[in-house]
Each structure stands twice: as C-alpha cells, then as structure tokens.
Amino acid sequence: MTYLRDVGVLARKDLVLELRARDTLPAMLLFVVSTLVVFHFVLPGDSSDLAAAGLLWVALIFTALLGLSRAFAAEGEQGVIDGLVLAPSDRSAIWLGKALSILVFLGLAELVALPAFALFFGAVDGALVVGVVLADLGIAAVGTLLAAMATASRSRELLLPLLFLPLAIPIVVGGVGASVTDDPGRYVGFLALYDALFAIICWASFEYVVTE
Amino acid sequence: MARPGCSADYSGVVIQARGLEKRYGDKRVLRGIDFELARDAFLLVTGPNGSGKTTLLRLCAGLAAPTAGELEVRTERGRIGFVGHEPLVYRELTALENLELYGRLYRVAECRERIGMLLERFGLWDVRHERTSSYSRGMLQRLALCRALLHEPELLVLDEPYSGLDDDGTALLDRELEELRPRRTFVVATHEPTRVERFASSRLALA
Numbered sequence: 057m058t059y060l061r062d063v064g065v066l067a068r069k070d071l072v073l074e075l076r077a078r079d080t081l082p083a084m085l086l087f088v089v090s091t092l093v094v095f096h097f098v099l100p101g102d103s104s105d106l107a108a109a110g111l112l113w114v115a116l117i118f119t120a121l122l123g124l125s126r127a128f129a130a131e132g133e134q135g136v137i138d139g140l141v142l143a144p145s146d147r148s149a150i151w152l153g154k155a156l157s158i159l160v161f162l163g164l165a166e167l168v169a170l171p172a173f174a175l176f177f178g179a180v181d182g183a184l185v186v187g188v189v190l191a192d193l194g195i196a197a198v199g200t201l202l203a204a205m206a207t208a209s210r211s212r213e214l215l216l217p218l219l220f221l222p223l224a225i226p227i228v229v230g231g232v233g234a235s236v237t238d239d240p241g242r243y244v245g246f247l248a249l250y251d252a253l254f255a256i257i258c259w260a261s262f263e264y265v266v267t268e
Numbered sequence: 269m270a271r272p273g274c275s276a277d278y279s280g281v282v283i284q285a286r287g288l289e290k291r292y293g294d295k296r297v298l299r300g301i302d303f304e305l306a307r308d309a310f311l312l313v314t315g316p317n318g319s320g321k322t323t324l325l326r327l328c329a330g331l332a333a334p335t336a337g338e339l340e341v342r343t344e345r346g347r348i349g350f351v352g353h354e355p356l357v358y359r360e361l362t363a364l365e366n367l368e369l370y371g372r373l374y375r376v377a378e379c380r381e382r383i384g385m386l387l388e389r390f391g392l393w394d395v396r397h398e399r400t401s402s403y404s405r406g407m408l409q410r411l412a413l414c415r416a417l418l419h420e421p422e423l424l425v426l427d428e429p430y431s432g433l434d435d436d437g438t439a440l441l442d443r444e445l446e447e448l449r450p451r452r453t454f455v456v457a458t459h460e461p462t463r464v465e466r467f468a469s470s471r472l473a474l475a
Contacts, residue, residue: 058375061372062372062373065369065372065373066373069358069361069369072360072361072365073358073360073361076360076361076399077360130358130359130360134354134355134356134357134358134359135352135353135354135356136354136356136357136358138331138350138352138354138356139350139356139357139370139415140373141330141331142329142330142331142345142348142350143345143346143370143373143374144344144345144346144373144374144375145373267330267331267332267333268326268331268332268333
C-alpha cells in the first residue's frame, strides 16, 4: 500500500509539473499532428493500408521519443533525482510513477493522433487501438528506464534515441502486425509478452540506474 | 591522500570507512580514506576544490557507491538528511508543495505542522505559495535546509551548507546547528572551516 501511495504521489507530481510548465504534452501533440499531416501529403493516394499503418507507428514512436526526452528534465537539470533517491521509498517507485505519467501523456497524444489518422488515412479499428495501448505500456516501461539512464549522461539528447529505437523495434513489429493483419491476436500476445518482460526488467534494474 | 582524524567507540559507530576509493572512469577522486564516526559526533571535512569532499559526502548519503574499500553507514536511508550543491526541489512547485512531496515520501508524521514550523523558522513562510523558480539562491538554500531537516534525520550530511546564505540565513543555520549538535550526527564539508569548527568533534582533511 505504501509503495502504491509513493507511486501515486510521484505520478501526481509529474502531472502537476506538466500542467504548470506545459513543455512536454503540447510539443507531443503538435509533433504528432504535424507528422501525420506531412505523411498525408507525402503518401500517394493509391497507397496501401499497410503503408499508412506503418507511418502511423513511425509518428507514434517519434512522438513518444519526444516525450521521453523531457521525462527526467526537471530531475536532471535541477538534481532533484538525488532527493527522490534519498527518500526511504523503494526506488522502483520513482520508475513506476514516471512511467505512469508518461503513459498519460502518450494516451493524451494518441487521443488526438488516432482521430487525425482516421481523418487522413482511413478507419481506426479495435485491433489498432489495442495495439497502441499495449505499445504505450512497453514504451513507458522501457522508455522511462532509458530516459533515466540518458539523464545521467552528458550526451543525453544523443543517447536516448540510440538506446530507445533499437528496443522499440519489437513494439513497432507488434504494433504494425496488430494493425494490419486479419489475425491480430498473435501480435497482441507478442506485445503483451514484451510489456510484461520489459516491465519486470526495468522495475528490477531502475535502482542501479539512479545511483552512481 | 586523507589524514584520518576520526576515531570513536566502535559500538556507537554510525559511519565506518576502510580504504575507501572512488573513481569516475580513469579519474580517481578519492583514495585510501579511513575514518569512523561515532553517534552524535560532528565530522568536519575540509580540502581544496577537487579534493573529493562532495564525492565523500555523496558516498556517506548513499547517493554513490565506492569503487573500492568498505563504507558502512549504520543509519537507514530515510533517516539521513542531505544538503548538496543543488537544493533538490522542483522549480515549478511552491516551497509548500515541495516540502509536502518530501513529507509524503519520508512519511513525516504531522507533516503540515512540521512544514509550517520549518518554513517559519527559516523565514520562508510568507513566500510558501510562490514557485521556487522565483527564489533567490539564498532562499533556495534555506528551503534545502528545511527539506533536509523535515523528517528529523539522525545523520545530517551537509555539503557547503552556508553557501548562498546572507547574514540572517547564516545566523539561522548557526542557531539550528547549535540546537541539533548534541542530538545528531553530522558530516559537514566546507571551504570555511572556521565557521563550524566549534561544533566539530573530528576533522578529515582531504588533499
């Protein structure tokens, strides 16, 4: 119970910070909509659904990357991560709280992105939505850990994409597969397995990322 | 590199370091540090820039792990109060919100009352609803001290605690140290040892 309360306190703090600073979510929204507009004009009119779905996932992954690059900005620039690490709560609570706030930002970005995709490229079905939700879980889990690692580095802007994009490949494979095949169950299962596996790894290893 | 100057009754030892070493890549920041710090003792850490004072304090606070040697800190993580070079507060939150956040994470009993008392004592009560981004360096240092004292820590690790404080702030901190000195264990690093020399029970000079 105490653990979950700490997670709630930390996630709530991130949401309050974003409401005040507004430096992550507006950028994500603008980016994802602009990207879809650009793709709309780039993609030939007779393109397949497969190509459109692929471009949606490119937009979502890079939007997530944009959000992740700001995930530990306050903690990194102001050294606050030390204050959180010193607190008696389990250090994985910092990871989970941050992952939850990132999940909220991703969800809000996709509330705009999916209708925009439907407007420009065609219908959004249930399998795509399930794929996006499961992909968000994986992105938030892995991305939070990597964002914390990148924050500790001097070349954080460079390091995060280099670490995140290779690990996001399975998410893209699962997401695109769930979006375009007639039998999305296999890909949805693959995404769920990825989420479970990486959530456990990230939860267990976060402590070693935030101490020198 | 270090001149061990601290000895204590082993049964009441709070920190024990043996052959402590810390490297960052190829750079060796600390080497061969040995000391013991007894409960309710005051260790004054001195040395020039780059001698490893901050690194030693981060090791004592549990923010870093030694590369070699042994360091045993017999105080729970939640019973350590730390003041570093940064105030460790969110600039987009107010002083009150920052302290409430830490109060919840440290599970401080009667949190609101304790926060109110500290803000009053450190002269921040009137600005408690202002975001800390508008605070001066001295106000941030006062807030950092409030944060470090909020959970009534047993071990206080203070890195340049007088940094940025004006005369009033310095007097406040002197008074606080005077009051806490008999009941708390301290590790304090400073460039101005004369200011806290009277509190010190032992001294560690890094070179």
